[in-house]
Amino acid sequence: MSFNIGLSGIRAASSDLNITGNNIANASTVGFKAARAEFGDVYAASILGTGSNAQGSGVVLNNVAQIFTQGNINYTENSLDLAINGNGFFVTSKNGALSYTRAGYFGTDREGFIVNNQGERLQGYGVNAVTGRINEGVPTDLRVDTKAANPNPTSAVSSTLNLNSTSVRPAGAQAAYDAAYATAYQTAYDDAYATAIAGAADPLNPTPAEIEAATAAAEAAGVQVASAEAVLAATQASRAQFDPSDSSTYNSSTSVTVYDSLGNSHVMSKYFVKTDANTWDMHILIDGRNLDGVLATDPAFTSTPRELVFNNDGVLVGGQINEIAGWTPLDANGQPAGAQVQAFTLNLTGSSQYASTFGVTSVVQDGFTTGELAGLEIDDRGMLVARYTNGQTRTQGQLVLATFANQQGLVPLGDTAWAQSSASGEPVVGAPGSGTLGLVQSGALEQSNVDLSEMLINLIVAQRNYQANAKTIQTEDAVTQTIINLR
Structure with missing residues (x-):
């Protein structure tokens, strides 16, 4: 019987050595979870059970448990x-x-x-x-x-900025009469006057007519005399001329990149021209063109401004949101780029007019080009x-x-x-x-949750157990030999 007990002990120690060795072998295996041997003792039992003086019959491996603790x-x-x-x-x-x-x-x-x-x-x-x-x-x-x-075409642009309240009207902006924006203007008179002489004229003895030179006095008084048919009607007058290439015609400017439906980028520039104490004009150009696609360098170029109005506290109260509709994206040659006709909003809510230098606090637009x-x-x-x-x-x-x-x-x-x-x-x-x-x-x-120090100790213990159980078998063999040698 002791042979079987010793043999079961050797098997158990061998299993322990195998499990410990496997843990050591996987000490660097990512995600590995250590295992341990769980043993149980063995008793011989009959159908009636075991008595209080029953002797053990060895050891058995009950389970190999996984240790699911966190690894480093x-x-x-x-x-x-x-x-x-x-x-x-x-x-x-x-x-x-x-x-x-x-x-x-x-x-x-x-x-x-x-x-x-x-x-x-x-x-x-x-x-x-x-x-x-x-x-x-x-x-x-x-x-x-x-x-x-x-790509995603731009549908909304949001800018927050400050326009300097101490700015003056640009020196290069010459104001002319506009019924919607009254200002100083000059009145010119036509110098072509027709007169009639009463009575019949004698073709043989003509009498010359003389007209006093009253125009000299008029000119001295500040009235300018123009040549015939050279005077424009007042309704033909226009507001101050804006030229994006001439910085003397505007106070400040800023730009933002926008995108069309094909993902092409375009530069939208905003130019600000002060027209009154709390009033500004905002001119919008895209790729150096007005919204009709006319280049700023073209003689036919015109720009229709958007009016921005601030209250006495410097808060923007008019022109916060501007609709930009019907813009056709063009290529570098001024031809349609193949993208959809586009519309988007320009939101200036939160902008101010304070006695501080011009500055842009934030610019956000929701478009982008294609991306890998x-x-x-x-x-x-x-x-x-x-x-x-x-x-x-x-x-x-x-x-x-x-x-x-x-x-x-x-x-x-x-x-x-x-x-x-x-x-x-x-x-x-x-x-x-x-x-x-x-x-x-x-x-x-x-990393593996194997503790090498612990495993090395377990290895020593398993080795000693193996040796001890082998000694049990050796001792049993010696006893058996003694019995065999009895005569």
Whole structure:
């Protein structure tokens, strides 16, 4: 009987050595969870049970338990290296078979699917193509859309700025009469006058008519005499002439880039001309052209300004929002660029007129050009975000984690992966950070939770146990030999 007891002890010590050695071998394996041997003693029993003086019959390996404690997290330079800080497992799928792992080595395959080293696809929630919202429900294979991001035409521009209240009318802006904007103007008179002489004229003895030179006195009094038909009607007069190439015709200017429906960029410039104490004209040009597409250098160029009105506290009260409609994007040659006729708003709400230098506090516009995929990011909630060269980002999915009622019931598959079993129960799947699930760290890997110092001590203990049980067999053999040698 002692042979069997010693043999069971050797088997147990050997199992302990194997498990400890496996832990040591995987001390550097990402996501590996240490195991430990759990033993139980053995008693010979009959149908009636065992008595109080029953002797043990050895030892048996009852269980190899997984130790699912948190491993250290080391940071990497790969955004698709993932670590779980807390409870849960990554869910992967291959040919429909699900497995669960803590090893966060992930990358993309040629089809854009996020896969691990075994080619298993990471599971997560997809995105609604129309709304861009996460489709929570049944997890699916996460896939990175590598197509270029579509351009978005500008539909709104918002600017907050300050116009200097101490500014004066530009020196180069010569004001003329405008019925809507009364100011000083000059009156000119025509010098062509017709007169009639009463009576009949004698063709043989003509009498010359003389007219007093009253025009000299009129000129001295400030009246200018123009040549015949050279005087414009007052209704033909115009407001101060604006020339974007002449800085003396405006006070301040600023620009912002806007985009058409094809993603082409255009420079929208705003020029501000002070016309009265609390009133300014704002001229808008796009690519050096007025909104009708006429170049500023063209003799036919004109600009219809938008009026900005401030109250006595310097707050903008008129012209906060300007509609810009019917703008046709043009190319460098002044030809239609093929983009849609565009309309957008220019919002100046929050702008001011204070005794301070001209300055732009903020400029925001909602358009952008096309962009190529530049990188991927995953936040702590598992949101998969694509980053593009045009500065835009787009959510492409959300990975999920799974947890189990009994983690010890999971079946090891190798490659630091497990499968569910009847003992583990069904997986509880959800987004990171929900319920009892942990958070995800991108650009990081969870290291093995093996404690080498502890394992080396266990190794020594297992070795001593093996030797001691071998001694039991040796002693039993010696006793047996003694019995055999009896005569």
